[in-house]
Amino acid sequence: MSLSFGPLHPAMRSGLRLALELDGERIAGVDTEIGYCHRGVEKEAETRSWQQVVPLMSRLNYYSPPIAEAGYCMAVEALGNIRIPERAAWLRMLYSELARIADHLIAISDVLIHCGMIDGTQQLMNEREGIVRWFGRACGARIMSNVFKVGGCVRDLSNDARGRLPKQIDGIKRASNTVRNLIARHRLFSDRTHGMGAVSAEDAKAWGITGPCARASGVPYDIRRASPYYFYGDVEWDVPTCENGDAYDRILIRFEEIDQSVKILEQVLEKLPSGPVCVDSKIAEGCLYSSVEAANGELGFLVVSDGGDKPYRLHVKAPSFPIAQIYPKLIKGLNICDAIVVLGSLHVVAGEVDR
Helix, strand or coil: EEECCCCCCCCCCCCCCCEEEEEEEEEEEEECCCCCCCCCHHHHHHHCHHHHHHHHCCCCCCCHHHHHHHHHHHHHHHHHHCCCHHHHHHHHHHHHHHHHHHCCCCCCCHHHHHCCHHHHHHHHHHHHHHHHHHHHHHHHCCCCCCECCCCCCCCCHHHHHHHHHHHHHHHHHHHHHHHHHHHHHHHHHHHHCCCCCCCCCCHHHHHCCCCCHHHCCCCCCCCCHCCCCCCCCCCCCCCCCCCCCCHHHHHHHHHHHHHHHHHHHHHHHHHHHCCCEECCCCCEEEEEEEEECCEEEEEEEEEEEECCCCCEEECCCCCCCCCHHCCCCCCCCCEHHHHHHHHHHHCHHHHHHHH
């Protein structure tokens, strides 16, 4: 039997359409279609000023916008040989790690809810709601933060927002530990995730997969460690890895990365210097590629400038794209319900796949 699944089905949050060939409920063949969230971001960037492109970057991964904003700004600043103030670099780390935690919380919650663990989902989503409320207080926008600009940050961190962060961090640690202990002894969750959609380390490298999905397969690659930017080389943190590369390990690795992001956040608050948060900028002619570690992996920006006031060309290397490519291989032979759990553990984001 042939079945079209998605992109509007509530379980298909990634915006993919699956053309399934079924043998009963088992998937005998599958083909994926992308493009249902295409907005022409890269072409649109050619008609906007350097700063007007930043809100477009927020909409690549709408679960963690500050990371894409920081990555784009970093690429443009490198092209223009612009050195941002130290306080701005530390603030970018702070916003990015909070956004990474928010992204991981919703990725984990997506799998939990499909495994029937409503209680764990509610605890994690409560903490994500606390983070987006904090963003609202800090920069005036809950989701599409638009907090960075070429040359630094749009605005400084207020004393009110900084004062609320320690309590928010404590809540994240409590919820993370509680839900992690819950799934460790939850038989249904274990049965639904162990061995499902396993990606070997060799396949992860061959398909160009990075981020939590690669580290869950035992590939210890993280751009923040391999090629440190901002002040990631000046804080203590680890690159966690797992071995099996299945849905269970992809959830486990995200819990571990939440712990590492919390560790980074606590050090940023201790070391955050005073001073300005922005400098003037002028972009020279040239071409440059730069990348950051986004919540899903390597997020790269190829920026071309003709010396004018807007990009001549912009290309985005999205971490979700190779993950979407390997997905059909992972779900062949599984039941439909298991395919949804695997997709949730991969956390494919349509905004950065389609752009």
